[in-house]
Amino acid sequence: MDAFDLDAAWRLHPQVSVRPERFGALLYHFGTRRLSFLKSPALLSVITVLDSEPTARAACTRAGIDAAEFPAYARALATLAASQMICARTAA
Amino acid sequence: MPDSATDLLERSAEAAADTAAAAPAPAGAAAEDVIAADLLVEEISIDGMCGVY
Amino acid sequence: MTATLIEEFRYGLAAPICLTWELTYACNLSCVHCLSSSGRRDPRELSTAECRRVIDELERMQVFYVNVGGGEPTVRPDFWDLVDYATAHHVGVKFSTNGARITAEVATRLAASDYVDVQVSLDGATAGVNDAIRGAGSFELALRAMRHLARAGFAGFKISVVMTRQNVGQLDAFQSLADSLGAQLRITRLRPSGRGADVWDELHLTAGQQRQLYDWLVAHGENVLTGDSFFHLAGYGQPLPGLNMCGAGRVVCLIDPVGDVYACPFAIHDAFLAGNVRSPGGFAAVWRDSELFARLRGPQSGGVCASCSAYDACQGGCMAAKFFTGLPLDGPDPECVRGLGQRALALVDAAAPRPAGDHSHRTSVTRATGPVPVSIGPRPADVVATTASSPARRGVPARACGQDPLAGFALPAR
Numbered sequence: 001m002d003a004f005d006l007d008a009a010w011r012l013h014p015q016v017s018v019r020p021e022r023f024g025a026l027l028y029h030f031g032t033r034r035l036s037f038l039k040s041p042a043l044l045s046v047i048t049v050l051d052s053e054p055t056a057r058a059a060c061t062r063a064g065i066d067a068a069e070f071p072a073y074a075r076a077l078a079t080l081a082a083s084q085m086i087c088a089r090t091a092a
Numbered sequence: 093m094p095d096s097a098t099d100l101l102e103r104s105a106e107a108a109a110d111t112a113a114a115a116p117a118p119a120g121a122a123a124e125d126v127i128a129a130d131l132l133v134e135e136i137s138i139d140g141m142c143g144v145y
Numbered sequence: 146m147t148a149t150l151i152e153e154f155r156y157g158l159a160a161p162i163c164l165t166w167e168l169t170y171a172c173n174l175s176c177v178h179c180l181s182s183s184g185r186r187d188p189r190e191l192s193t194a195e196c197r198r199v200i201d202e203l204e205r206m207q208v209f210y211v212n213v214g215g216g217e218p219t220v221r222p223d224f225w226d227l228v229d230y231a232t233a234h235h236v237g238v239k240f241s242t243n244g245a246r247i248t249a250e251v252a253t254r255l256a257a258s259d260y261v262d263v264q265v266s267l268d269g270a271t272a273g274v275n276d277a278i279r280g281a282g283s284f285e286l287a288l289r290a291m292r293h294l295a296r297a298g299f300a301g302f303k304i305s306v307v308m309t310r311q312n313v314g315q316l317d318a319f320q321s322l323a324d325s326l327g328a329q330l331r332i333t334r335l336r337p338s339g340r341g342a343d344v345w346d347e348l349h350l351t352a353g354q355q356r357q358l359y360d361w362l363v364a365h366g367e368n369v370l371t372g373d374s375f376f377h378l379a380g381y382g383q384p385l386p387g388l389n390m391c392g393a394g395r396v397v398c399l400i401d402p403v404g405d406v407y408a409c410p411f412a413i414h415d416a417f418l419a420g421n422v423r424s425p426g427g428f429a430a431v432w433r434d435s436e437l438f439a440r441l442r443g444p445q446s447g448g449v450c451a452s453c454s455a456y457d458a459c460q461g462g463c464m465a466a467k468f469f470t471g472l473p474l475d476g477p478d479p480e481c482v483r484g485l486g487q488r489a490l491a492l493v494d495a496a497a498p499r500p501a502g503d504h505s506h507r508t509s510v511t512r513a514t515g516p517v518p519v520s521i522g523p524r525p526a527d528v529v530a531t532t533a534s535s536p537a538r539r540g541v542p543a544r545a546c547g548q549d550p551l552a553g554f555a556l557p558a559r
Contacts, residue, residue: 017235019160019207023153026162028138028209030237030260035162035209037134039153076132083135140387142373142463143397143409144165144212145180145241145305145333 004078006057006070009089010050016085020044027085034083043076050086154388154396157442160206160432165214165410166400168196168224170504172216173245176268176279178307178348180411181401182339183216184506189403193223195423199400200227202428203236210237212264214410216402216504219246232260239264241305243283244290252293264303264331265291270318274311278348295326303370305331308358309348316361320369331370332358334377337469337479338411339500345470352487355480356381377466379458380482391464394419394441398432406431408441411465413501448475455483462486471497 012018015031024038025047038044045063046056053059060073080086171186172179191199203211211231218224218240231238239262247255247263255261265287269275272284294302304323306312312319316332323330337345350358359378362369362385373387388396393408400406404422407413419438420431432438450461461467462478467486470479471493477485 017207017209019209021153021159024132026158026209028237030209030235033138033210033237033262035136035138035140037136037153038132039134040132043132072132079133079135136388137370137386138163138210139331139370140373141162141392141396142376142388142390143392143399143411144163144372145214145410 004056004074004081006060006074006077007055009054010056010059010077010081010086011089012047012050013084013087018044018047027080029083029085032084034085036080036083036085038076040076043073046073046077047080047086051089154392155390155442155445157395157438160203160208160429161398162208162396163210163212164203164208164398164400165212166199167215167402167410168213168218168227169216169221169402170502171220172243173220174217174243174280174283175506175508176266176283176340177344178268178278178309178335178339178341179505180336180339180341181214181216181413182500182503182505185504186216187403187502187504191402191404191422193226195404196223196227197230199404199422199428200231200234200236202422203231204234206429206432208236210239212239212241214241217243217245228261232258238262239303241266242290243279244287247290247293249293249297252290252297252299255294256297256299262301262303263294263299264305265294265328266305266307267319268307268309269312270315270322274315277311278309291326291328295328300327302326302328303331304328305333307335308332308350309335310350310354311348313350313354313358316358316365320365329368329370331372333372334374334463334466336411336463336465337497338465339413340505342469342497342500349480352480352482352484355482359385377459377462377478377480378482380455384458389458390460393417393464394435394438398438400428406435408437409465411463412468414468414498415501416468416498417465418501446475448473450475450477450485453483453485469497469500471495 013029015029017028017030019026024040025044027036027038038047042063042065046059046065049062050056050059053062056077057070060070065073077086167181169186169190170181170183172183175184219242228238228240237260241264243266255263267275267287268278269284275284276282291304304319306319320330335341335349355378359375359381362371362375363383366385371385371387373389373392375385376387376389378385379389393412398406398408398419399410400422401413406419406422406428408417408419417437419435422428422431424430447456447461450456459478462481464474466479467474467476470490472479472486472489477489479486479490
């Protein structure tokens with residue numbers, strides 16, 4: 001899996017439904033019919049603010065994630081990108 | 093009932109050991125993937141839930 | 146799959162991830178193993194308006210996807226309207242069909258829709274094996290529908306097979322059939338549910354066949370769906386893909402044609418009835434507050450299975466399989482891979498529980514050997530007419546009240 005670019009702009013795929021849960025969230029992609037299980041409420045916060053922050057790094061900061069944990073969150077975001085749950089945001 | 097269940101379990105232990113030995117083990121590469129796998133995100137198939145026909 | 150995932154799901158979710166919705170008990174066939182004992186329409190079926198309200202609830206709860214079945218769901222006159230309504234309201238639909246209404250035209254429309262998936266039921270790779278279970282002509286009916294779907298460019302529709310003693314030797318043939326049609330093979334476990342209870346002894350897999358099936362899935366099952374229905378085989382060693390747990394009342398449930406909510410479509414019995422969508426609070430209240438679901442979502446002890454080394458993998462197997470074979474729920478599955486269920490069955494001295502209702506056709510059936518003689522076509526005119534005698538039901542079309550399961554049904558033109 002390619003290293004995730006935390007300094008790029010990302011957004012939730014428009015065909016993805018996000019359902020908050022006690023443990024984090026469930027994400028379902030209506031196009032690919034894939035289901036992802038987010039095991040962290042903080043990760044849900046990142047996903048929620050992804051669209052409105054200039055970079056994924058900024059989204060993590062805004063979600064209150066400690067810099068030491070960025071690598072773990074980058075791996076999580078990479079997994080979501082690989083399954084098309086999130087996609088690169090082209091310049092507006 | 094508990095006694096007979098214990099007997100059954102003891103008698104089955106040998107058979108179970110044979111069965112377990114015969115079951116395919118995950119390949120080395122797959123095992124590493126599991127260890128390195130993301131702890132925050134897991135993927136499940138939408139068909140991976142029992143109770144849906 | 147970590148223990149954490151199962152732990153989280155085991156204690157329940159805000160809404161089901163997907164659920165089975167049986168739209169009608171009416172069916173043009175009489176499959177011998179039917180889990181819902183379908184055949185005749187129930188006059189108390191949810192109306193079109195009531196169905197739309199359920200869909201509205203599912204949308205609010207963000208249920209991602211419903212598996213619509215029956216009976217044969219396409220015989221409901223409002224079926225296509227409801228499918229469109231669901232997809233327009235952000236609820237994905239997969240429907241299970243015996244092929245009854247899948248004409249070339251219908252197939253073309255379906256192929257153009259992104260949010261509707263189709264699952265065609267088939268229980269034999271040859272007419273001989275299939276029709277012995279599903280009735281004379283049912284193989285051709287299914288094949289015709291599948292060819293229409295393939296020609297219409299519907300890639301990846303599902304062919305769903307219930308594994309039986311008679312068809313387990315046809316696994317490779319099923320895979321070839323699916324490949325030739327651009328379809329995806331799905332195989333599921335036979336449970337002793339509905340009419341399945343009557344044929345369980347003769348149709349469920351032998352221990353040897355069960356092992357054969359497991360080995361085949363491990364070797365060839367990469368692209369084969371199973372609906373996680375073989376989690377009881379995890380006792381053999383490597384678990385198969387899926388959550389590997391009973392989803393009843395935790396991640397899935399059933400809404401039946403009269404609005405009853407059961408923990409699972411294989412458990413249509415009062416013991417697993419959680420409530421009804423017609424009561425105040427609707428489906429959401431049942432999912433959230435039902436006492437049955439709260440119990441299912443609490444810690445499960447495992448009973449006598451808890452001390453078995455396979456328990457972590459198989460978790461005691463399928464609740465419905467145990468219930469309808471008369472086994473205690475806190476003991477082994479009747480098909481426990483260590484043979485413990487088989488031995489427990491020998492100790493069962495009372496009659497097993499019977500399913501909640503029986504909507505089977507009243508045609509008498511001879512079942513010695515060979516195909517089941519079932520006519521597929523309009524019923525004779527001796528069908529009870531309920532519309533004249535039933536109390537008026539405001540807003541319910543007269544045809545929906547009729548018990549004739551084939552009201553409005555016509556065989557697709559060849």
